[in-house]
Amino acid sequence: MQQRVFATLLGAAALTGILLNACTPQHSALEQVLDSGELRVYTRNGPTTYYQGPRGPAGLEYELARSFADHLGVRLKLVVKDNLEEMFIGLRKGRADLAAAGLSVTEQRRHQVRFAPAYQQITPQLVYRQGSLPEPRDFSDVRQGYLEIVANSSHAEQLHQIQQSHPDLQWHENPQAGSTELLSLVAQGLIDYTVADSNEIAINRRYFPELRVAFDLSKPRQLAWALPRSEDTSLYNEVKHFFETQRESGELAHRVKQNYEYVRNYDYAGTPFFMHHMRSRMPNYQALFETAARQNDLDWRLIAAVAYQESHWNPLAVSPTGVRGMMMLTNVTAEQLGIADRTDPAQSIEGGARYIKSLYQRFEDIPEDDRMWFTLAAYNVGLGHVRDVQGITEQLGGDPNKWSDVKTNLPLLTQQKWYQRTRYGYARGHEPVTYVNNIRSYYDILRWHLRTTPAPGQIPSSILAYSSPAL
Template structure:
């Protein structure tokens, strides 16, 4: 049985090239009782909250803790993408869940975000290490990678062994498997000079700093380096220092049901055969090729042309949406989140119901001609106009409820929302609280409720999910913008990632 092989998956071999060219194999991922572990991770939340798969299902949202990087999660022409994001999105789709992205901010510990309940799973290309296993539980692996030294070409040479790195600082985060491996090598007596850098710098960000000469060297997984090497100049691949690290998702130690469901999903996409050779599903191979082998999408995103005036921080229509939002006095980031949800910014999009354009406006509810609604600016303005009218209708509510009701009306129509509010009153609940009304929207999918409703059957689950996903996307966009402002202030470009020709 393939599951029976799990207890040996965590055993990795490390390849160290010495100065005289000999090879020494070392074990890295042994159990915590056989490996020296004198240092612990920076964790302040020691007791994880009680939130397992059943509660996640009840809430309908799985929260993904990750970093903003091409290997995990980023925006491509306004659309949410990334290897980790797409893989976990497939899991949430199978389980009828919405996926919320929680980007780790400066001075934030992903382990604290997990155990405090702000997130449910760490999906950020994490290597399984005994140090990490002290504070989280890992799923089955879904990838295997090698660690290698990467140096700046400003050094003027290609190191062939770890011994060639004597006197050269290797910059890594303390909260990384790279630090653990370098510390092991240093304890073994090899000439390793470790330079600790800020925790909010993901591997990709550090590679940019190495490429421009800010740092002389770092460590990266081979898949991340291969992807970065396609769109960064100035990187030199150095010696391999770790082989066959297992990559997995991390969950709370008291969430066995969530771990079980994730393992069932991963089993379909990544296994080991009888000889220990990894076997991947077609879906996983497509994702690997898309993000780590072809590199075209990622190269486009970080090219100077892509970051030119025709594109914005979030979408290709940032400037246009800002202008329209200012005219209509609505939040431009929320308007952008709606456009992403409705059409993925495709001006030619047409829904099954006949809604068209970026904001998916129904021609029968617009005074604008159908052909004109395919013009981005016209469509955005019409969508914003409709949204503004809904916001005005619920202006007496607090901000969160006002937006939730306006989004629900934009998606399902004011009639269905009115039915849901009347049903909420019938059940002695608050018709001005989205949490109560969303329950009524779900009830309107049942015959005993919708047969007496003025507007009949409503696909309430779609509207509830629509509101949740847009609110989650809005929060993610705000985080990305905040990161961008911070990095721009320090002169390190979009989210700290410098661009190269």
């Protein structure tokens, strides 16, 4: 009898627990992120998404995801998934809160994920290698070549649609490679064609100047973050609010401009010349760049990029204004730095690196994302002129601490209306804009083409060896 009563009580207690659990409200997706203190974000390696820059992690998707995590007051946990199918499966299974990976919005994908508001437009384009094949005019000219694309990409969806009017069109989907690696295979002549988005092509053409765009596959498409499909819209609503705020404040436009505008005016024709000097000149000085970088907490490839912009890695270079040496130091600057011989490459590189570091420290009021670009502009045109233009930018209603705003106004130093109001007067304000853009591109090319960062004092045997697709 006692056992029966005990069993009855035990069953009642279990039932009560089930009912209590059923009545307890479940945490929403947003509450789960806030409670955990962590935002889990899928992304991809690449110059348009996420990579290691001169001062740490960089890329448009990384910057936006970091800002959203800051907006929520949680830490950002990035999970790199270069395989798109794995990314979508992971989202459906709740292994990540969202994907910020340069994803095109398509109808087929809408059945798998919920897309946030779009933040950028791109155009899918067919790419080939100049000189290897006649320029294709449409897909009728592509049938004889080998076309390879990223597996499970939006481009695969488009090609299936195009195949209805071009039934002979064939292609291979590569589940292991990203867009950057496929572009490199086209540049090397290992495959004939690939399809990539216009933003990726613009950036990667600096690494592979042989690439050419044949034609667009479609009208422009939108890029957006992806979230799991669910009746719970709490996190989606917060993402939507975040992008609305970013758009209204102008921050979104600033970030897109910051990540892409410097590429637009790059001289692609100069890349082969630069790469020739990578082979013939840079190995003689790489150990010096590495030593100077280590002593000043800088990326040696950034110092090398500055040196190339200044002198094309010629230690005996002399300008008409009297600056000379690898880092083209003025006589006054050299004396301040204690440099006895500006034409000695070791002294010039060490002095130039110290000068970059000292300017960088002077811009402690500038956010980290832009601080190095202000530093390089000051290396070129002088700290005083950059500070002058910060003042002009503020007068015009811009943000004096944003490089995209300041570089727009630097050319005003050539106009009497503006330079007569400044402390340091006239300057060729267009030059530091081009200067910074070129260095950013040289740095990106060095980072891409050098397979590893060698230990101090070691010179790589093959400087032009292609790296993995991860940037």
